Amino acid sequence: MFMHIAIDIGASSGRLVAANVDAGQLDLQEIYRFKNEMTERNGHLYWDIDYLFMEVIKGLQKAKQQGIDACTIGIDTWAVDYVLLDESGARLQDVFAYRDDRTEQVPDRLHQQLSREVVYTKTGIQEQRFNTLYQLFAHESDELFRASSILLVPDYLYYRLSGQRMNECTNASTMQLLNVASRDFDEDLLELVQLRKDQFASLKEPGESLGPILPELISTFNLPDCQLIVVPTHDTASAVVGVPIQGDRSWAYLSSGTWSLLGVEREQPLNTMEALQCNYTNEWGMNGTYRFLKNIMGMWMIQEVRRELGEAHGFGEMAKLASYSPAFRSLVPCNHDRFLSPKSMIMEIKNCCQESGQPVPGTPGELARCIFDSLALTYYDAMLELNRLHGQPIEVLHIVGGGSQNALLCQLTADLLEIEVQAGPSESTALGNLAVQMIAASRLSDLGAARRCIAQTFPPTAYFPQQMEGRDQILLHWHQIHLSLSIKS
Template sequence: MSNHIAVDIGASSGRLVLGTIKDGTLRLDELHRFSNGFTERDGSCFWDIDHLFEQIIIGLQKAKAQGITRCTLGIDTWAVDYVLLDESGGRLQEVYAYRDSRTNGVMEKVAAVISPEKVYAKTGIQQLNFNTLYQLYAHDSAELARADKIVMVPDYLYYRLSGRLINEATNASTMQMLNLQTREFDEELLALLGLRREQFAALTEPGEVLGMISADLEQQHDLPECELVVAATHDTASAVLGVPLQEGRSAAYISSGTWSLLGAELNTPLNNEQAMAANYTNEWGAFGTYRFLKNIMGLWLIQEVRRLDGGRHSFAELAELAAGAESFRSLIPCDHPRFLNPANMIDEIRSACAESGQPVPQAPGELARCIFDSLALSYRSYLEELEALTGTGFDVLQIVGGGANNALLNQLTADMIGREVLAGPTEATAIGNLAVQLIQAGEVADIREARALIGSSFAITSYQPRPVPQLQEVLQRWDELNAALG
């Protein structure tokens, strides 16, 4: 029985998960869990990247203490954020968090130089003000010029473990700087930023072996012998790999966490005018695929409500309170920029409801119900868009990630979209990370076989749609609310 460890780090937490195949079943064991989050300093938002590296070491020490002496290891994190390195491999600055306000207005500045239509035709990546293209445009140009290498967050963590520099393709595609035709960094966009191709390492595909963890690290910290395998380092790319195989059915997916990523796996990009108008993205997936998807604000909304409420209620308790609150009483346009990083999420939700003439949610259950109802309606709208753009009618919506645990939201989603929702597995991101390691190790033949293994190894919950008597009135209110925002 071989040991494989997924380092899976999201915007709010991280974990090291051990994966093994026993009796034809993929088993997961959590080795270590830790918190993550950005901090504000001098008006800017930064990640504590050293904390993340330290937690990886702690997790590996725990693995060794449990008797794991050899393993493979893959890393995935969130996208778009980057690290600047000098010639000696040291960081030039702290790592900006994508919610930092420095990119406000930058899309408009870039659009005055190169049209958004041209950028989308080149890259197929949706316009988001925190894309790496706009972050780098806002970055101090002198500091960028001093950077010997520019890598993404998981690339940097691999570098700290191995000494090898890479730019893993699934995460690099989110930079909005890779050309779909050449499958390389676009020269015109590099010139726009005053950057050179040699400031980036070679694009690396999931499944490549980087070699062993540094001998110095292994000896200094008493770590297992780890063979480093390049995972699909963008967490959404790994989560999509962790979506179970649905034989004979056409499935869309939602990777539900801090963000909700709704989309479909395509073999060719779809970067036409209609896709751009709907702001869908073509992020690169593993094994020659594309993640054609829409970013939706997601569970960030409820995470912030819980935090500001002092953590008095667990997420499960908030869902229970929401189930007891009046349905569709108050709705918010989840994807409005006002909810990206407000000073106070609760105040922002209440203000949005008051401004649109709706009852203002007060109690935690009312706030949670407002969020879940609004998310379910967002999922309906975007699934309809996805079907129109791809020309595909989807039989089922597969929800993976932390949101798969939210029975209320899953049922509301099934009710809104009028078709079956399949929820699970929760740990799809770690599972997708492990899938690449299993394929590389030869324990499964390919991603098809890996997905079949996933489907037989983890519980999947089915939610069948129920009738909603006030559906037409709710949909009209929803349309009017979004139309009022232009």
């Protein structure tokens, strides 16, 4: 049996999902799922990259056991984190996790040498202290000098499977090292971090083939006969491919997972000084497009609250408890660095509310309500900026990813933004990954056909805006909280 397999790895879990297309419908099945987490060692946070590779192998073994003899494979993960290889292909270091605090003061130090304005004009990438540019600036220089290749995490997993080194372009763009004008590595930025262009592999576009999996892996582990297809290896890029666009209304997407990414698909980058001030990014997308978007903290906050509570409550139950709690009673600025990697998310939320003179949430429902209300308001602010910068009012917002299953948050978002919200599919990242494989295999004709197929197979749920009592007072309160906290800081 022949299938297409998406290897989709996030910050908390990974899975292998198989699919085929028949009569315009996708048949999707999960083959294998595994946990993923950062580990702390010697004061730093790392990913266990060897564990992730072996979990991929286990998943492919499961596929073979289920009768899949041949397949195509595509890999997507998170962005920015990198692997250093020597000339023989051996790893030089453990893989730092982006939430590690070694880059806390790095952007200010780097921009003493090259201004934020110049870097943004070159790259169009928003400033996040965990961007690869800042991570490399903080990295030990002798180890960087010894590196023969610098690959991002999904590039490395492709390398382990195929023996070929490459830098996939949608993820490479997040490094903040690519020039939007030349669409290549920027020599000034490479010099800034004391690197050479030959330390990076060639840039690959989604849809290209890397050929077969290494024969020794097939024989050693009894794997299917796999052909490796380059997909958008940045999970958000794959998620945007998986947005179920229908009709000709102007649309934006919100990829809602550990992070919330709100943006539009553009033919040209928008790296103006106003976009810099609003901290919007121009990450590369499918078919030479740009994902003009803003990073928002996302479901990370509720994930951490649930973890601290012992995971006694499922995410669905947390949303239900939130719906019973008073609305807009306690609010926090989700994108503040204090919520990036706190020792206790619950205490950080409580402290923030106390500092701003608000009621302190105590119950799981109150904590969840605080997060969901604050996220919806953060989406509202970002959409105002997006409409202004993009210059075309958005008529419908597509929420995809795991957060699309949160009916409370979807309705809050529709009410605040006063536009229609189309929610789903929750599997947009895996679907986008699979769609690119199917286009490469001529099973789907192009991106438009892939999106129509996704919409037909997984019809989204529509949320229409309802009148929100006291909306103006809520927005005023929200902005007063931001002002209060900025003054105190």
